[in-house]
Amino acid sequence: MIPETEWQEEISSSIRNIDELAQRVQLSIADLDTNKLLSNINPEDQHTKFPLRVTESYLRRVEVGNSKDPLLLQILPTATENLHQTGYSLDPVGDCSAQKQDGVIQKYHGRALLITTPACAIHCRYCFRRHYPYSENRISDTNLAEAIEWIKEEKSLNEIILSGGDPMMLSNQRLFRVIDSIAEIPHIKTVRIHTRMPVVLPSRIDDMLIDRLSQLNINKVVVIHANHPNEINSEVESALLRIKQSGTILLNQSVLLKGVNDSASTLKQLSLRLFDAGVIPYYLHTLDRVVGSHHFEVRDEIAVKIIKTLSSQLPGYLVPKLVREIEGESEKCAVEFSLTR
Numbered sequence: 001m002i003p004e005t006e007w008q009e010e011i012s013s014s015i016r017n018i019d020e021l022a023q024r025v026q027l028s029i030a031d032l033d034t035n036k037l038l039s040n041i042n043p044e045d046q047h048t049k050f051p052l053r054v055t056e057s058y059l060r061r062v063e064v065g066n067s068k069d070p071l072l073l074q075i076l077p078t079a080t081e082n083l084h085q086t087g088y089s090l091d092p093v094g095d096c097s098a099q100k101q102d103g104v105i106q107k108y109h110g111r112a113l114l115i116t117t118p119a120c121a122i123h124c125r126y127c128f129r130r131h132y133p134y135s136e137n138r139i140s141d142t143n144l145a146e147a148i149e150w151i152k153e154e155k156s157l158n159e160i161i162l163s164g165g166d167p168m169m170l171s172n173q174r175l176f177r178v179i180d181s182i183a184e185i186p187h188i189k190t191v192r193i194h195t196r197m198p199v200v201l202p203s204r205i206d207d208m209l210i211d212r213l214s215q216l217n218i219n220k221v222v223v224i225h226a227n228h229p230n231e232i233n234s235e236v237e238s239a240l241l242r243i244k245q246s247g248t249i250l251l252n253q254s255v256l257l258k259g260v261n262d263s264a265s266t267l268k269q270l271s272l273r274l275f276d277a278g279v280i281p282y283y284l285h286t287l288d289r290v291v292g293s294h295h296f297e298v299r300d301e302i303a304v305k306i307i308k309t310l311s312s313q314l315p316g317y318l319v320p321k322l323v324r325e326i327e328g329e330s331e332k333c334a335v336e337f338s339l340t341r
């Protein structure tokens with residue numbers, strides 16, 4: 001991608017090298033318990049090896065000198081990732097078996113999901129798609145028309161979710177080529193975008209994106225992804241308020257992560273900050289057991305306890321639903337009712 005805009009230039013100057021990261025956060029490589037091999041991979045291999053990747057904007061929110069900083073832990077490749085753990089798999093939520101067409105996944109009634117791009121602005125170490133075979137299963141310029149034809153035929157659908165990777169890594173032109181094609185289908189009433197960009201690269205929320213969102217004659221939902229209150233600074237707040245002003249409903253989904261946000265006080269602050277920025281906390285996901293992520297797992301008993309404490313301190317609309325995705329289920333499962341691990 002040749003950078004054309006400020007945010008694309010910021011993407012090009014992302015940090016992808018562990019030595020640079022260590023220097024920026026003023027820690028030694030030993031302090032970071034990092035896996036150097038995983039961290040300094042040739043960018044050409046980035047979609048297969050899931051190397052270190054973080055934006056300047058996000059890194060500025062990491063506390064210098066703190067090897068346990070909750071934002072740092074989310075993006076730091078550690079040596080622990082290489083340890084084998086029983087029960088962890090490459091595709092923990094069954095994305096591949098739910099594929100309907102190239103880049104089209106359907107798990108639940110009434111909605112389907114498009115894998116729009118493999119690219120993300122940051123690489124979250126717990127990502128359930130970190131091993132996803134994007135090269136075979138995603139929407140491209142050539143197969144978009146086939147995906148749209150499939151949606152047209154599936155009259156039971158009323159909502160299309162754009163996912164990835166991160167759909168907002170696409171240029172506005174490419175993003176709205178997809179959205180506009182969807183919006184023209186009469187039975188599709190809602191387009192939903194799952195994105196971490198307003199949080200990790202708020203400059204992505206540019207004038208053209210807001211103009212195009214404002215003009216859409218279809219329900220619009222943007223589901224962001226923030227896990228810790230320190231992710232929401234004033235730039236992020238401004239970006240979120242702009243999206244809201246475009247007539248878009250804003251929700252957040254988080255993942256419950258050991259060492260990052262596994263306390264009621266942290267999640268309470270997150271809910272309050274999100275609400276100040278016009279965002280409703282929607283889901284708190286338990287960890288999807290993807291290979292390389294076991295060090296983030298929080299036990300169900302602790303998760304339920306956290307949610308109970310949150311419920312006693314916040315109004316119901318600020319308490320996210322604690323859920324787990326299970327392959328083959330027709331909906332996300334509430335964890336309180338399925339204490340199985």
Ligand code: SF4
Pocket residue numbers: 119120121122123124127128129164165166196225
């Ligand atoms: S931004 Fe989302 S899709 Fe990308 S690595 Fe993070 S969790 Fe995964």
